[in-house]
Amino acid sequence: MAPGNLVYQIILVLLLCSDDAVGWYWWCGEDVTINTPTPMEALSGSCLNIPCTYTDITIDTAQSFTGIWSRNTPAYDQNADNVISVSGSKSYPMDITGNLMNRDCTTTFHDLTQHYEDKYYFRIENGPNKGTAKCSYLQIRVRDFPWSPSIKVSGEQTEAEVVTITCSAVTPCPHAPPQLTWDLHQGTSHITETNITEKNPDGTIVTKAKLSITLTDSHDGKMIKCSAVYPVRRGVSKMSDSNITLSVTYGPKDTSVRVSPSGTLSTGQSVTLNCSSRAKPPVQKFTWFRNSSQGPVSVSEGDTYNFNFTEDVDFYCVASNALRTETSPVIHLSVTVGNNHVPWEAILGAVIGVLAVVFLAVSVWCFKTKCQIQKDKPQAEVVQREEENIHYEEIGLSKLKPKEASNHEEKEDPVYSHVQVSQAKPAEDTVHYGEMNFSKFSPKVVPEKELEETVYSQVQGSNSNSGEQFSDGVDDLYAKVKKN
Incomplete structure (x- = not known):
């Protein structure tokens, strides 16, 4: 080689x-x-x-x-x-x-x-x-320590979208897979979904739990947690967990209008309207509208609107971002002329004051009237009792002879009744007379005690009968009355 x-x-x-x-x-x-x-x-x-x-x-x-x-x-x-x-x-x-x-x-x-x-x-x-x-x-x-599970959100995290959240945990031992548990951190209890095992392309095994949620703006910023519990030998288990924070995009919410200054408004006064709304992404555009007889009219853009009042008017704003728009409630502005505006509190106070004065006057009048009635009532009762206690005896007057009268005067100490003849009273006055019979008194000795008890009674007669019973020129008549 x-x-x-x-x-x-x-x-x-x-x-x-x-x-x-x-x-x-x-x-x-x-x-x-x-x-x-x-x-x-x-x-x-x-x-x-x-x-x-x-x-x-x-x-x-x-x-x-x-x-x-x-x-x-x-x-x-x-x-x-x-x-x-x-x-x-x-x-x-x-x-x-x-x-x-x-x-x-x-x-x-x-x-x-x-x-x-x-x-x-x-x-x-x-x-x-x-x-x-x-x-x-x-x-x-x-x-020695288990792997942290992974959490993945499928789909776009946008309001009204249904997303699937998947928690995955490596499973080296398919005979004893981990148990996965959800914790949504929204006041709900732990949610345990049915775990499933899947095989990866390389032949390894993974355990998964899936959760479907319809997103709202309230899910934005919420943390979702997934826990994995691995069983090991002799009944011991080992646990790990992971969490993610949702980031949900949504259109404008809670759009409202604030008026400055608040309270009473006057003609010609400068007024500022402020439009606020929460959204993710933030509001990109605010548009102001004024209601008119021809319908809504766009008057300005931006989160604030300044103008001078001249008449009663309705305003509202529209907030919009890339997702959608939202309209605020209509706000009605009532304008008073100059400084002649009288607050309703003052009007109410004036009405209450007038009613109090009237009530006091009526109470005083009633009190005085009641006292006068109570004062006059005893006097009327006294007069009535006096009238009820007057009794008249009917006196029958006969012609008296002067001579006889002279004789009696020499022999007796008479009791005299003084009768006065007066002018006749009107017809509406009713006079009741008691009848007295004047006759010759028998001569007798009158005890001194009786002489001391001589009573004079004044009798007023009417002029209508004087011609018949009395001689002309006689004004006073005397009747001898013995006290009973």
Whole structure:
């Protein structure tokens, strides 16, 4: 062999088989090649599924097949300690589960620990056909902590869009896949979706959970969390999680108008209107409209609008961004003329004041009227009682003879009744008279006590009967009345 060819072969071996292949510098034109993901990573205490296929060797399906995994070196010795798996044997931690006749060398490595981190070489024996994959080896790594799941949102994160959120977790051991759980961080409890396992193009397994959401502006900025719990040996589990924050775009919301100054407005006063709205992306354009008899009229653009009042008017604004537009509620501005505006509070106060004055006046009048009635009532009752206590006796007046009267006057001490004849009273006054019979008194001795008890009664008579009972020129008549 020429020296140049030897140098070439040495360099090629060093390039292709340099990783810790101490002492093994032969030609890598191997007769067997395996296809497997490398490196592969396992979780300590769990298993590792190794997808594997082999090529570049002639096989005879009539012959038996044996697959062998050796550790750290491609050299094969059936009794060597580096042999870690032989197909058909259960005494090794690695178990070839694939159908070697179909060139499938898929293998499961059970209960891995960091002690098993190394390179592994595959050998196939099929009757006279034998070969070892010297350079296409498998690198295995073992970790103590699980992988964080990945979260992906499919579709555009826009208001009203339905998006699918997928949580994915690597699954090195399909026999004990991780359990995925959602946490939406929106006041809801944990949501557990049905987990599904899928095979990647390289043969590895992944566990997924999917969640569909119709987006609204309230989802913007919300964090979504996915947790993965991996079961390991002896009932122990290991957990990891990941989260994402949603960024949802939406049209203008809560569009409103603010008036400055607020309160009472007067004709000719300068007024500023401000339009505000929230949106993502931000509002790109504000347009002001005034209602008129012909319909809405565009009067300005921008988030503020300044003008002088002259009449009652209605305004509203329209906010828009790349997604849509929103119209604010209509605001009515009532303008008062000059400074003659009287606040409704003052009007109400004046009305209450007038009512209070009227009520006070009525109360005073009622009080005075009641007192006057109570004052006059006793006087009326006294007059009435006095009128009820007046009794008149009917006096029958007969013609008295002067001579007889003279005789009696000499012999007796009479009791006199003074009868006064007055003018007749009007017809409406009714006078009741008691009848008194004046006759000759028998001479008798009147006791002194009775003389002291002489009572004079004034009798007022009517002028109508004076002509018949009294002589002309007589004004006073006396009747002798004995006190009973």
